[in-house]
Amino acid sequence: xxxxxxxxxxxxxxxxxxxxxxxxxxxxxxxxxxxxxxxxxxxxxxxxxxxxxxxxxxxxxxxxxxxxxxxxxxxxxxxxxxxxxxxxxxxxxxxxxxxxxxxxxxxxxxxxxxxxxxxxxxxxxxxxxxxxxxxxxxxxxxxxxxxxxxxxxxxxxxxxxxxxxxxxxxxxxxxxxxxxxxxxxxxxxxxxxxxxxxxxxxxxxxxxxxxxxxxxxxxxxxxxxxxxxxxxxxxxxxxxxxxxxxxxxxxxxxxxxxxxxxxxxxxxxxxxxxxxxxxxxxxxxx
Amino acid sequence: xxxxxxxxxxxxxxxxxxxxxxxxxxxxxxxxxxxxxxxxxxxxxxxxxxxxxxxxxxxxxxxxxxxxxxxxxxxxxxxxxxxxxxxxxxxxxxxxxxxxxxxxxxxxxxxxxxxxxxxxxxxxxxxxxxxxxxxxxxxxxxxxxxxxxxxxxxxxxxxxxxxxxxxxxxxxxxxxxxxxxxxxxxxxxxxxxxxxxxxxxxxxxxxxxxxxxxxxxxxxxxxxxxxxxxxxxxxxxxxxxxxxxxxxxxxxxxxxxxxxxxxxxxxxxxxxxxxxxxxxxxxxxxxxxxxxxxxxxxxxxxxxxxxxxxxxxxxxxxxxxxxxxxxxxxxxxxxxxxxxxxxxxxxxxxxxxxxxxxxxxxxxxxxxxxxxxxxxxxxxxxxxxxxxxxxxxxxxxxxxxxxxxxxxxxxxxxxxxxxxxxxxxxxxxxxxxxxxxxxxxxxxxxxxxxxxxxxxxxxxxxxxxxxxxxxxxxxxxxxxxxxxxxxxxxxxxxxxxxxxxxxxxxxxxxxxxxxxxxxxxxxxxxxxxxxxxxxxxxxxxxxxxxxxxxxxxxxxxxxxxxxxxxxxxxxxxxxxxxxxxxxxxxxxxxxxxxxxxxxxxxxxxxxxxxxxxxxxxxxxxxxxxxxxxxxxxxxxx
Numbered sequence: 001x002x003x004x005x006x007x008x009x010x011x012x013x014x015x016x017x018x019x020x021x022x023x024x025x026x027x028x029x030x031x032x033x034x035x036x037x038x039x040x041x042x043x044x045x046x047x048x049x050x051x052x053x054x055x056x057x058x059x060x061x062x063x064x065x066x067x068x069x070x071x072x073x074x075x076x077x078x079x080x081x082x083x084x085x086x087x088x089x090x091x092x093x094x095x096x097x098x099x100x101x102x103x104x105x106x107x108x109x110x111x112x113x114x115x116x117x118x119x120x121x122x123x124x125x126x127x128x129x130x131x132x133x134x135x136x137x138x139x140x141x142x143x144x145x146x147x148x149x150x151x152x153x154x155x156x157x158x159x160x161x162x163x164x165x166x167x168x169x170x171x172x173x174x175x176x177x178x179x180x181x182x183x184x185x186x187x188x189x190x191x192x193x194x195x196x197x198x199x200x201x202x203x204x205x206x207x208x209x210x211x212x213x214x215x216x217x218x219x220x221x222x223x224x225x226x227x228x229x230x231x232x233x234x235x236x237x238x239x240x241x242x243x244x245x246x247x248x249x250x251x252x253x254x255x256x257x258x259x260x261x262x263x264x265x266x267x268x269x270x271x272x273x274x275x276x277x278x279x280x281x282x283x284x285x286x
Numbered sequence: 287x288x289x290x291x292x293x294x295x296x297x298x299x300x301x302x303x304x305x306x307x308x309x310x311x312x313x314x315x316x317x318x319x320x321x322x323x324x325x326x327x328x329x330x331x332x333x334x335x336x337x338x339x340x341x342x343x344x345x346x347x348x349x350x351x352x353x354x355x356x357x358x359x360x361x362x363x364x365x366x367x368x369x370x371x372x373x374x375x376x377x378x379x380x381x382x383x384x385x386x387x388x389x390x391x392x393x394x395x396x397x398x399x400x401x402x403x404x405x406x407x408x409x410x411x412x413x414x415x416x417x418x419x420x421x422x423x424x425x426x427x428x429x430x431x432x433x434x435x436x437x438x439x440x441x442x443x444x445x446x447x448x449x450x451x452x453x454x455x456x457x458x459x460x461x462x463x464x465x466x467x468x469x470x471x472x473x474x475x476x477x478x479x480x481x482x483x484x485x486x487x488x489x490x491x492x493x494x495x496x497x498x499x500x501x502x503x504x505x506x507x508x509x510x511x512x513x514x515x516x517x518x519x520x521x522x523x524x525x526x527x528x529x530x531x532x533x534x535x536x537x538x539x540x541x542x543x544x545x546x547x548x549x550x551x552x553x554x555x556x557x558x559x560x561x562x563x564x565x566x567x568x569x570x571x572x573x574x575x576x577x578x579x580x581x582x583x584x585x586x587x588x589x590x591x592x593x594x595x596x597x598x599x600x601x602x603x604x605x606x607x608x609x610x611x612x613x614x615x616x617x618x619x620x621x622x623x624x625x626x627x628x629x630x631x632x633x634x635x636x637x638x639x640x641x642x643x644x645x646x647x648x649x650x651x652x653x654x655x656x657x658x659x660x661x662x663x664x665x666x667x668x669x670x671x672x673x674x675x676x677x678x679x680x681x682x683x684x685x686x687x688x689x690x691x692x693x694x695x696x697x698x699x700x701x702x703x704x705x706x707x708x709x710x711x712x713x714x715x716x717x718x719x720x721x722x723x724x725x726x727x728x729x730x731x732x733x734x735x736x737x738x739x740x741x742x743x744x745x746x747x748x749x750x751x752x753x754x755x756x757x758x759x760x761x762x763x764x765x766x767x768x769x770x771x772x773x774x775x776x777x778x779x780x781x782x783x784x785x786x787x788x789x790x791x792x793x794x795x796x797x798x799x800x801x802x803x804x805x806x807x808x809x810x811x812x813x814x815x816x817x818x819x820x821x822x823x824x825x826x827x828x829x830x831x832x833x834x835x836x837x838x839x840x841x842x843x844x845x846x847x848x849x850x851x852x853x854x855x856x857x858x859x860x861x862x863x864x865x866x867x868x869x870x871x872x873x874x875x876x877x878x879x880x881x882x883x884x885x886x887x888x889x890x891x892x893x894x895x896x897x898x899x900x901x902x903x904x905x906x907x908x909x910x911x912x913x914x915x916x917x918x919x920x921x922x923x
Contacts, residue, residue: 090727122757
């Protein structure tokens with residue numbers, strides 16, 4: 001049974017993630033007054049990439065992308081099976097670090113810049129991610145997602161500040177403007193595809209698929225804040241995820257990329273203010 | 287003779303023999319043999335006494351005390367003499383006060399004090415410390431043989447004093463064994479001062495002006511801590527009528543107990559290089575690498591945190607504990623941030639040591655079962671990983687002629703093995719599923735459970751900074767930069783064997799931490815708190831961690847097959863179409879070919895050490911003063 005569940009997660013997650021990316025592209029296009037591609041376009045892209053010739057600059061750098069994918073899948077499994085949220089965060093960090101190392105391993109100027117920026121993004125959002133885990137533990141006395149989503153009150157009631165912080169760093173996680181330094185969806189503000197410059201064919205397809213998983217992971221974090229033991233709350237949680245995703249698309253289309261200094265400072269300040277105040281207030285009541 | 291005594295005395299004898307022997311080859315063999323025996327002895331002691339522990343008392347205690355006193359006087363006179371000569375009067379001042387103070391105390395005030403029942407106590411915590419000192423320490427000694435062979439070839443301007451160097455390494459081990467096994471405060475104090483003195487001699491090894499200055503700084507700061515220790519002993523002896531550490535720990539934390547505990551904590555903070563006393567450890571990196579490895583991993587700084595861990599039952603909920611916790615937290619955060627700005631490998635390692643010690647101090651001073659569990663595991667994992675990193679950096683410096691992280695991008699070409707060891711060491715310092723992360727995880731849980739929100743937030747930011755500086759170093763190690771000409775050195779077996787073994791330890795310790803927890807930490811903590819301790823991480827999580835670790839080990843091997851079936855075309859890297867074809871230069875403006883230089887980010891403007899360390903030192907000093915005022919005002923609880 002567990003094996004079946006895991007297989008289902010591995011197969012269904014990227015399908016939903018890919019569909020979301022497709023929807024994202026359509027909505028973005030409508031906002032810019034274009035018609036946009038069909039919703040299944042991300043899948044066509046990836047299938048096409050698999051048929052292309054994969055060239056590389058050295059034999060090592062593709063290795064990191066595959067490992068990264070494996071650990072991101074691992075994270076997805078932990079999260080969707082209701083495992084320990086901190087452990088999931090650590091596994092995800094491991095996956096992201098392999099992705100960064102892949103950029104370094106090519107020793108190409110553009111990917112190295114991308115890697116540095118990706119690393120900077122991680123440094124910017126990591127405190128908030130950890131505080132999310134801490135906050136949920138405070139609110140629901142457990143690190144396990146399956147226990148967090150089976151309490152009687154949704155976590156958002158206790159953690160409004162932390163939730164806003166999550167929405168703030170979601171921009172990093174979904175690689176949306178204004179915080180898309182390492183790898184952008186928008187050609188006009190990118191330094192030659194950043195961290196993925198030297199990847200092509202299959203490897204590039206793998207990076208896309210990894211991103212689909214990551215999208216689901218990010219939205220799962222939103223979901224946890226709303227779900228409780230009553231079945232109706234799960235519908236609210238899904239609506240909340242949809243709204244959060246929509247909000248990120250709007251933000252993506254209404255801001256240009258900012259400088260990294262601003263991103264780092266603002267994220268740390270938002271984390272420090274919202275996260276700390278929320279936790280300190282919560283610690284008085286709990 | 288008792289095995290434990292042999293463990294303490296053997297390195298001492300070895301030190302003497304090594305000092306006398308002047309023939310290089312014979313001495314090298316003696317060093318290696320003695321190191322092996324020391325390691326074996328520590329294993330033997332642990333096997334023998336691990337299950338039930340043991341406490342020893344001696345009939346000839348007075349005689350030993352007099353011998354100790356005589357040696358202390360000799361060392362004090364020596365220190366006073368050299369410090370006067372070098373015009374370091376602060377050192378003179380500290381040395382001239384504390385030794386007479388202790389002698390005065392022993393001769394005139396010792397009448398009403400209860401006799402020491404057990405001078406040596408061996409429990410599970412001592413067992414862990416003995417293993418760390420014995421095994422990591424002796425591996426470093428073996429490495430030193432290989433390292434020093436090249437050291438004087440590369441640095442021919444320094445006077446060669448290898449006998450002296452090896453002798454001090456062993457003396458250091460002996461002092462550390464004494465320190466972690468003694469229960470008599472006078473003996474602990476003696477070993478404490480001995481480690482201070484050894485570190486002074488090691489840091490000053492090269493006798494350059496910089497080395498002399500740094501060694502005197504280390505001496506001044508640690509003697510200051512020693513003075514606090516001495517005053518604490520006098521205070522404890524006169525007011526509490528005991529000289530046993532275990533008796534002190536068993537007392538109720540009233541004001542009379544808290545004052546000496548505060549003094550002892552100050553001594554521990556100086557030794558563990560916490561703010562505002564951290565500058566000596568940064569200066570200590572002028573010493574040859576084996577001695578840095580010894581100072582940073584197995585000995586010296588671990589003595590400080592060991593004392594804090596011992597004192598933790600008295601720190602827990604008291605105001606002294608809160609102060610120590612805050613200082614540890616600030617140290618962790620600030621040192622992690624400063625480490626971002628450093629490109630010298632040894633400086634990064636030094637700041638990371640200070641940061642991790644800060645974390646250990648924080649965990650230990652919170653004093654709950656969970657936090658102590660995390661603290662002791664941190665000590666174990668940090669010792670192994672940090673020692674591996676220092677030794678690797680030492681060998682890399684021989685291979686590349688530089689220890690700048692920016693120059694390590696060619697390391698994959700120069701020595702794949704060394705890169706791999708280095709990556710394992712770095713992964714051990716911060717990545718899931720490796721040791722340090724497991725401990726950090728539990729530390730985080732312990733901070734939340736004990737309601738230290740501020741420390742939780744500090745840990746979150748500090749971890750982010752930690753991730754940044756380690757990953758960018760790793761990035762340099764995996765980047766396959768080309769190398770044209772480089773004189774290759776042989777990577778000598780004396781260097782490689784200890785590094786290899788420690789890399790194995792890093793991995794094995796991660797697999798075996800549930801066992802360490804079950805057989806050492808849980809019994810120790812249960813006995814200490816009188817309540818059954820549970821392992822703070824659930825079994826399902828431990829299993830997932832172990833699966834991750836196995837994946838990391840197996841995946842690279844499984845890729846070999848994939849690689850064989852999927853050969854690809856190799857193309858030059860993208861440089862906007864201007865790559866000249868060798869991946870190193872590009873066609874620049876006006877037809878000149880320019881070299882590509884890739885550098886990491888250091889963000890000096892944000893986390894520069896000057897700015898940060900001034901404010902953080904100030905903050906730490908204020909916190910300490912608040913502590914003093916609380917104690918003097920009798921407000922401390």
